[in-house]
Amino acid sequence: MSGFRTLLYKETLRFWKVSFQTVGAPVLTSVLYLMIFGHVLEGRLQPFDGVSYTGFLIPGLVMMSVLQNAFANSSSSLIQSKITGNIVFVLLPPISWFEFFSAYVVASVLRGVVVGTGVWLVSLGFASTGVAHPLWALAFVVLGAGLLATLGVIAGIWADKFDQLAAFQNFLIMPLTMLSGVFYSIHSLPPVWQKVSHLNPFFFMIDGFRFGIFGQSDASPWLSLAIVASALLALVAISLAMLRSGYKLRG
Amino acid sequence: MSPSDVPAIEVRQATKRFGSLQALGGVDLEIRQGEFFALLGPNGAGKTTLISALAGLQRLSSGSIRVMGHDVVSDYRAARRALGVVPQELVFDPFFSVRELLRIQSGYFGLRRNDDWVDELLVSLDLASKADTNMRALSGGMKRRVLVAQALVHRPPVIVLDEPTAGVDVELRQTLWQFIRRLNADGHTIVLTTHYLEEAEELCTRIAMLKAGRIVALDSTAGILRRVSQRVLRVRVEAAAALPLALAGLGAELEADLIRVPFETHDQIEGLLGRVREAGLRVQEVEISRPDLEQAFIEIMQGAGA
Ligand SMILES: Nc1ncnc2c1ncn2[C@@H]1O[C@H](COP(=O)(O)OP(=O)(O)OP(=O)(O)O)[C@@H](O)[C@H]1O
Ligand SMILES: [Mg+2]
Numbered sequence: 092m093s094g095f096r097t098l099l100y101k102e103t104l105r106f107w108k109v110s111f112q113t114v115g116a117p118v119l120t121s122v123l124y125l126m127i128f129g130h131v132l133e134g135r136l137q138p139f140d141g142v143s144y145t146g147f148l149i150p151g152l153v154m155m156s157v158l159q160n161a162f163a164n165s166s167s168s169l170i171q172s173k174i175t176g177n178i179v180f181v182l183l184p185p186i187s188w189f190e191f192f193s194a195y196v197v198a199s200v201l202r203g204v205v206v207g208t209g210v211w212l213v214s215l216g217f218a219s220t221g222v223a224h225p226l227w228a229l230a231f232v233v234l235g236a237g238l239l240a241t242l243g244v245i246a247g248i249w250a251d252k253f254d255q256l257a258a259f260q261n262f263l264i265m266p267l268t269m270l271s272g273v274f275y276s277i278h279s280l281p282p283v284w285q286k287v288s289h290l291n292p293f294f295f296m297i298d299g300f301r302f303g304i305f306g307q308s309d310a311s312p313w314l315s316l317a318i319v320a321s322a323l324l325a326l327v328a329i330s331l332a333m334l335r336s337g338y339k340l341r342g
Numbered sequence: 343m344s345p346s347d348v349p350a351i352e353v354r355q356a357t358k359r360f361g362s363l364q365a366l367g368g369v370d371l372e373i374r375q376g377e378f379f380a381l382l383g384p385n386g387a388g389k390t391t392l393i394s395a396l397a398g399l400q401r402l403s404s405g406s407i408r409v410m411g412h413d414v415v416s417d418y419r420a421a422r423r424a425l426g427v428v429p430q431e432l433v434f435d436p437f438f439s440v441r442e443l444l445r446i447q448s449g450y451f452g453l454r455r456n457d458d459w460v461d462e463l464l465v466s467l468d469l470a471s472k473a474d475t476n477m478r479a480l481s482g483g484m485k486r487r488v489l490v491a492q493a494l495v496h497r498p499p500v501i502v503l504d505e506p507t508a509g510v511d512v513e514l515r516q517t518l519w520q521f522i523r524r525l526n527a528d529g530h531t532i533v534l535t536t537h538y539l540e541e542a543e544e545l546c547t548r549i550a551m552l553k554a555g556r557i558v559a560l561d562s563t564a565g566i567l568r569r570v571s572q573r574v575l576r577v578r579v580e581a582a583a584a585l586p587l588a589l590a591g592l593g594a595e596l597e598a599d600l601i602r603v604p605f606e607t608h609d610q611i612e613g614l615l616g617r618v619r620e621a622g623l624r625v626q627e628v629e630i631s632r633p634d635l636e637q638a639f640i641e642i643m644q645g646a647g648a
Contacts, residue, residue, distance in 0.1 A: 097449025105437050176433035182399055183427055184450035185419035342400040
C-alpha cells in the first residue's frame with residue numbers, strides 16, 4: 092500500500108504548497124458571503140427557532156466550502172496531470188486503480204475539511220453556533236466531501252479540456268450547491284420548489300450537517316444519511332468502473 | 343526455465359488500432375536479458391505506441407506483452423516493477439523540486455529509503471547541483487535527464503528510452519550514454535528509440551525496424567549493415583580533367599580530384615581500379631566507404647514498400 096501512501100502524500104502536498112489559492116481563497120469567499128448575506132438578511136429571515144440568520148448561514152457555508160473544494164481538488168489535479176502529461180508518473184508504477192482512487196479521494200476530503208475548518212474558525216468572529224451532535228456533523232462532512240471528491244475523480248477523468256471541467260463545475264456543481272438551502276431553509280420555498288429541492292443530494296448533505304450543528308433540520312437526518320450514502324456508493328461504483336476499464340487514462 | 347532465460351521483453355502478435363488507423367499491425371518481438379536494443383522507424387511507425395503498451399499506458403487491441411515473464415495486464419505489478427520507461431514527451435510536475443520528485447517516484451514503487459540511489463542518480467546524470475531546484479526552473483535538457491532519473495529510481499532490470507537524446511546537447515549526450523552503457527554492463531536490458539542513427543549503430547547490438555506498425559527488419563547491427571547493397575569506392579587521383587568514359591557508365595562521379603564509384607560486391611574493386619589506371623590516371627588514395635545504418639535504414643524502408 093505504500094504506492095497509495097506516497098500518492099496521498101503527493102496530492103496533499105500539491106494543494107498545501109499552493110494553500111494561498113486552495114485554502115485561503117475559498118475561506119475568503121465564504122467570509123464575504125457571510126458578511127454580505129449576514130448583514131443584508133439578518134433579522135429578516137429566521138429559518139430555525141432560536142437561531143439567528145447568520146448562525147443558520149454558517150453551517151451552510153462551511154459545508155458548501157467543504158463540498159466545492161473536495162470537488163475542485165481531485166478534478167483539477169487530474170485534469171492538470173492529464174493535460175501536462177505528468178499523469179504517466181502515476182500510471183507507470185505498480186499502483187492499483189483502487190489505490191489511485193483512494194489517494195485522490197482522501198487528499199480531496201482533506202482539502203475540503205481544511206477549508207471547512209478555516210471557514211468555521213473565521214465564522215466564530217461573526218456568531219458562535221456550538222455543535223449539537225458532533226458525530227452527525229462529522230459524518231456529513233466526511234460523506235459529503237467523499238461524494239464530491241469522487242465526482243471530481245469522475246469529472247477529471249472524463250474531461251479532456253479545462254473548459255469541459257469548467258462546464259461541469261458551472262452547470263452542475265454550482266447550481267446544485269446554490270439551490271441546496273445554503274442561504275435559506277427550503278420550508279420558505281413554495282411547495283413545488285420544496286419537492287424539487289428534495290431531488291438534490293446537496294440539500295441532504297447541508298441539511299444533515301445543520302442537524303449536527305443545531306439539532307434541528309428540514310429533513311430527518313437518517314433520511315439524509317441514507318440518501319448521501321447511497322449517492323456516494325453509486326458514484327464510487329461508477330468511478331471505480333471507469334478506472335478499472337482504463338477509460339481515458341490507459342487508451 | 344532458469345530466470346536468465348526469460349526474455350526481458352516478449353511481444354506476441356501485438357495489434358493496436360486507433361479508430362481506423364492501425365498503429366501496430368501484428369508485432370512479434372523478443373528481446374533477451376542484457377541486450378542493448380534499438381527500435382527504429384520513421385515518424386508514426388508505432389514505436390511509442392509499442393512502448394506505451396509495454397508500459398501499460400495503452401492497451402493492445404489484441405496480442406500480449408510480457409516484461410521479464412510478467413504479463414503487462416494480468417501481472418501488472420511485477421511487470422511495472424521490472425520496467426523503467428523514459429517517455430518521449432518532455433513531461434514534468436511543476437509543483438516539486440528534482441529531489442522531491444525522485445523521492446515521490448521512489449515511494450510509488452514502495453521504496454521509502456532510497457536516498458543513496460537517488461543521490462547516485464543525481465550525480466551520474468549531472469543533476470546534483472539542481473537537486474533542490476523546482477522543475478519549472480530547469481532547461482529542456484535538464485528536464486529530460488530528470489525523466490531518465492525518474493525511470494531508474496527503482497533500478498528496473500529493463501529500461502526503455504523513447505528518444506532520450508532529443509534536445510540534449512553533445513556533452514550531456516555523452517554523459518547519458520556513458521551512464522546507460524554502465525547500466526547495460528551491469529546487466530540491465532536497454533531498449534531505445536532514436537532518430538540519430540549513428541547513436542543506434544554505435545550503441546546497440548540488435549535492431550528492429552518498424553514501419554507502419556510492422557517489423558520490417560530484425561537483426562544484429564552487423565547483420566543489418568551487411569544488407570546494405572550499395573558501397574562506394576573513392577579514388578583520389580592526380581589531376582583528372584574528365585571522368586573516364588569506362589567509369590561514367592557505372593554511375594561514377596568526379597569532383598575535383600575525387601572519383602566516386604558505387605559497387606556492390608568486393609570482387610568488383612580490382613576491376614574498377616583497373617579501369618582508372620587504364621584511363622591513364624594515377625591513383626593516390628583509395629577508400630571504401632563503410633556502409634552505415636542510415637544507408638541501411640533508407641534501403642530497408644524503401645524495400646519494405648509503401
Ligand atoms: N492516442 C492516439 N490516438 C490516435 N492515433 C494515435 C494515438 N497515438 C498514436 N497514434 C497514431 O499511431 C501511429 C503511431 O504513432 P507513434 O507515436 O507510435 O509513432 P512513433 O513511431 O513513436 O513516431 P515518432 O518517431 O514520431 O515518435 C501514428 O500514425 C499516430 O498518429
Ligand atoms: Mg514516438
